[in-house]
Amino acid sequence: MGSLKRFDKWIAGLLGTGVIVSAWFVHVPQTEASQLQGGRAEQAYRLVKHGALEELSADGLVGSEFMSSEFYGGSETLDLLKQLRQDCAGIDLRLTHETNSEDLDGNRSTSFYVNGDSHHYVVFYRYNKENTRASKIRSLYGTDKNSRSPLIRTAGKLALVYVSSGSGKDKYSDQLEPIFDSLLKEMK
Known part of the structure; x- marks a missing residue:
């Protein structure tokens, strides 16, 4: 039973770290994100900000080119x-x-x-x-x-x-x- 509690604590710590990293990424100012790799980083920022699977309507960008080829693997x-x-x-x-x-x-x-x-x-x-x-x-x-x-x-x-x-x-x-x-x- 003790190993199960340690495992649960380990999982909770891992998830907590993921939440912190995710929160940081979501809150990166758009100006910093756009400096990373030009349009790609800006598009990634908007995908995260508006939901990874939602289509982007601004500027007619759908975002699927970025998501499919680089993020989701096709x-x-x-x-x-x-x-x-x-x-x-x-x-x-x-x-x-x-x-x-x-x-x-x-x-x-x-x-x-x-x-x-x-x-x-x-x-x-x-x-x-x-x-x-x-x-x-x-x-x-x-x-x-x-x-x-x-x-x-x-x-x-x-x-x-x-x-x-x-x-x-x-x-x-x-x-x-x-x-x-x-x-x-x-x-x-």
């Missing part, structure tokens, strides 16, 4: 994430606290809390190679095959995972399983 990935959010919203599941990360090899992940609860989260992984996906998912979750707990669905270089803990473990598995299956079926 327009196909961005479309999949948008569809994931829409499908979840359609069954009254809100994906909140979006966090994006990239490792040193360029493999990316986007994670969300389900209905704002840190005990339930969905992670979308996009790897550069299928064999990398298999080994990384196996090392993280103990298997690279489709499983029920945690709910893991894979296709090629992609993986969708629902992880839960606490008394409500696997609370959303039945709702998320058909969404994961449908989204990854489209990607094959």
Whole structure:
């Protein structure tokens, strides 16, 4: 039980650090952001300020070129994430606290809390190679095959995972399983 409390404290510290870094990035003055890399930094600033998945209407910029190629790893990935959010919203599941990360090899992940609860989260992984996906998912979750707990669905270089803990473990598995299956079926 003591190791679970340490793990919870570690996760809370990690999330707290992310919140601080995110808050700093959101509050970078636009003049500083525009000096970073010209128009790209200004566009990134506006994307963060107005919501990463919302279209920008000012100056006719949509922002998808920046988001898809540099932030989300391709327009196909961005479309999949948008569809994931829409499908979840359609069954009254809100994906909140979006966090994006990239490792040193360029493999990316986007994670969300389900209905704002840190005990339930969905992670979308996009790897550069299928064999990398298999080994990384196996090392993280103990298997690279489709499983029920945690709910893991894979296709090629992609993986969708629902992880839960606490008394409500696997609370959303039945709702998320058909969404994961449908989204990854489209990607094959």
